[in-house]
Amino acid sequence: MPEHRIRGKVWILGDNVDTDQIIPARYLVTAEPEKLAPHFMENTIPGLASSISRGDIIVAGRNFGCGSSREHAVRAIQGCGVSLVIAKSFARIFFRNSINLGLPVIEADISVVEGAEVSVDMEKGTIAHGPETTKFEKYPEFLKKIVDSGSIINYAKEELLRQQSQS
Amino acid sequence: MVQTGKTAVEKVFSKKSGRDVRAGSIIEAEVDYVMVNDITGPPAMDAFSQLGVEPKKDKIVLIPDHFVPSKDIASATQSKKMRDFAWKYEMPNYFEVGRGGVCHQVMMEKGFATPGALIAGADSHTCTYGGLGAISVGIGSTEAGVIFGTGKMWFKVPETVRFDIDGPLDESVEGKDVILSVISRIGLEGGRYKCLEYRGSAIQQLGISDRMTIANMSSEAGAKCAFIPPDRKTEAYLEGRARNSWEFMDSDMDATYEQIIRIDASELEPVVSMPGSPANVKPVSEVDSEIDQAYIGSCTNGRIEDIRRAAAVLKGRKVHPRTRLIVVPSSQQVFEDAVSEGLVKIISEAGGYVSGPTCGACLGGYMGVLGPGEKCISSTNRNFLGRMGDKDSSVYLSNPSVVAASAVAGRIISPSEVLKVA
Numbered sequence: 001m002p003e004h005r006i007r008g009k010v011w012i013l014g015d016n017v018d019t020d021q022i023i024p025a026r027y028l029v030t031a032e033p034e035k036l037a038p039h040f041m042e043n044t045i046p047g048l049a050s051s052i053s054r055g056d057i058i059v060a061g062r063n064f065g066c067g068s069s070r071e072h073a074v075r076a077i078q079g080c081g082v083s084l085v086i087a088k089s090f091a092r093i094f095f096r097n098s099i100n101l102g103l104p105v106i107e108a109d110i111s112v113v114e115g116a117e118v119s120v121d122m123e124k125g126t127i128a129h130g131p132e133t134t135k136f137e138k139y140p141e142f143l144k145k146i147v148d149s150g151s152i153i154n155y156a157k158e159e160l161l162r163q164q165s166q167s
Numbered sequence: 168m169v170q171t172g173k174t175a176v177e178k179v180f181s182k183k184s185g186r187d188v189r190a191g192s193i194i195e196a197e198v199d200y201v202m203v204n205d206i207t208g209p210p211a212m213d214a215f216s217q218l219g220v221e222p223k224k225d226k227i228v229l230i231p232d233h234f235v236p237s238k239d240i241a242s243a244t245q246s247k248k249m250r251d252f253a254w255k256y257e258m259p260n261y262f263e264v265g266r267g268g269v270c271h272q273v274m275m276e277k278g279f280a281t282p283g284a285l286i287a288g289a290d291s292h293t294c295t296y297g298g299l300g301a302i303s304v305g306i307g308s309t310e311a312g313v314i315f316g317t318g319k320m321w322f323k324v325p326e327t328v329r330f331d332i333d334g335p336l337d338e339s340v341e342g343k344d345v346i347l348s349v350i351s352r353i354g355l356e357g358g359r360y361k362c363l364e365y366r367g368s369a370i371q372q373l374g375i376s377d378r379m380t381i382a383n384m385s386s387e388a389g390a391k392c393a394f395i396p397p398d399r400k401t402e403a404y405l406e407g408r409a410r411n412s413w414e415f416m417d418s419d420m421d422a423t424y425e426q427i428i429r430i431d432a433s434e435l436e437p438v439v440s441m442p443g444s445p446a447n448v449k450p451v452s453e454v455d456s457e458i459d460q461a462y463i464g465s466c467t468n469g470r471i472e473d474i475r476r477a478a479a480v481l482k483g484r485k486v487h488p489r490t491r492l493i494v495v496p497s498s499q500q501v502f503e504d505a506v507s508e509g510l511v512k513i514i515s516e517a518g519g520y521v522s523g524p525t526c527g528a529c530l531g532g533y534m535g536v537l538g539p540g541e542k543c544i545s546s547t548n549r550n551f552l553g554r555m556g557d558k559d560s561s562v563y564l565s566n567p568s569v570v571a572a573s574a575v576a577g578r579i580i581s582p583s584e585v586l587k588v589a
Contacts, residue, residue: 029244063389
């Protein structure tokens with residue numbers, strides 16, 4: 001089971017951050033998070049990748065991760081050590097990829113400044129930021145099973161085992 | 168409670184999940200095909216190998232296209248991994264360089280996409296097959312790898328937004344102009360998680376190639392899938408191609424739509440997406456920018472119909488001395504047709520460059536990557552910052568006729584302006 005409490009320092013990103021910005025296509029010659037990470041957002045915010053510390057949280061605007069289906073976008077973010085992405089909304093393939101690879105993602109509209117600390121309780125569905133607490137909608141039951149398994153691979157393996165034991 | 172009818176996407180997900188499902192349900196569905204390319208394929212293969220099961224070979228389609236023919240050692244290593252996987256498992260549907268092309272074009276040309284099919288593809292433009300009435304959904308690599316082993320995947324059944332596009336289309340207006348106008352109207356997020364259904368007399372008037380372009384760029388509005396009702400033109404396209412039997416299918420008359428948007432087709436005109444966002448659309452008549460490169464290709468507008476349109480503008484004319492024109496057919500079949508129809512000769516005589524099929528520079532891969540400050544007009548699908556090369560380059564999106572006319576003028580221009588000069 002992944003940690004249900006996540007606490008970290010915030011990096012702010014805007015609306016419609018597309019996957020070409022998150023990880024430019026010329027780096028898609030590897031799928032290793034550590035090799036992708038140094039190039040995270042390099043065209044738009046040079047130096048961001050090296051400034052992010054393990055456990056930090058991204059807080060973004062609307063339609064985060066729009067554009068291509070490249071899972072490398074999620075892997076680059078994971079490679080930077082980001083623990084959680086909060087956005088006003090997510091592009092659908094980015095959202096799927098995050099769930100499937102075990103990167104926690106929350107759809108919520110919170111007002112915080114860069115560098116602020118936020119504290120999230122995935123079980124309760126709350127984000128504490130400064131004196132405020134914002135509630136967010138928790139994952140539907142089916143998605144929660146994948147999230148609790150850690151990744152879609154783990155979930156699929158568990159399902160295959162369950163089917164074998166039944167037959 | 169009286170249930171209303173179903174949308175096409177609700178029908179397909181009901182059939183493939185074996186349940187009576189509606190928009191909003193999260194379901195597990197049997198997919199007909201799962202497609203991956205040379206970038207998204209290798210992580211899918213890694214994921215699959217962890218499952219410890221045999222692959223569902225008949226469902227898997229492997230199409231290298233993004234960085235093939237390999238552009239460097241790293242990309243060669245990636246496509247070798249895909250090739251080795253294909254040979255190891257004796258995959259029946261692997262399309263080697265010289266026998267395939269851009270994945271979505273191959274999926275349609277080779278008859279994988281049929282009305283009512285459910286296809287998952289690890290590429291965001293998988294929604295293209297909606298142009299033939301298939302429900303096709305872009306997914307990630309890891310989940311594609313899971314489908315390799317299980318043949319199934321989870322989906323949320325989407326709401327449908329219906330576009331009724333009626334009235335006569337001016338002959339200068341192409342499928343690209345229709346979809347760019349739609350994206351301009353609803354924005355990059357306007358179709359997020361939705362099925363975008365296009366119907367009306369203007370859609371019926373358009374050929375399959377233009378319908379594919381419309382379905383293809385639905386992804387730029389955030390859509391999950393697209394749907395255009397199959398008709399006699401669809402049937403003619405599928406004749407001799409379809410790998411499986413299929414039936415005409417459509418949304419019910421009393422289906423529930425999230426929204427119905429009416430568009431008067433007679434008001435549409437050729438348009439250009441200005442650099443930065445596909446939604447940033449202006450009429451071509453209002454754009455005047457010098458360009459360094461003109462590019463025709465990709466799953467969006469690299470079909471034979473697109474190359475014919477470009478050649479019609481280029482015939483007997485020359486590409487502007489300060490501009491280069493690059494034409495990249497979207498498949499080996501398109502390339503062969505372009506040769507046999509004399510289109511390659513016309514483009515070459517105009518001073519344009521024609522390559523074999525690849526995704527190429529559409530995503531800034533190779534074969535026409537942009538340098539700092541360069542401007543390109545392109546028949547492709549995205550113009551985000553740094554999409555086709557340097558972060559300080561810019562991309563204007565348009566239909567292929569506008570690209571060809573702009574190549575001749577050295578600046579963005581309407582084809583009618585170029586064609587009136589003999």
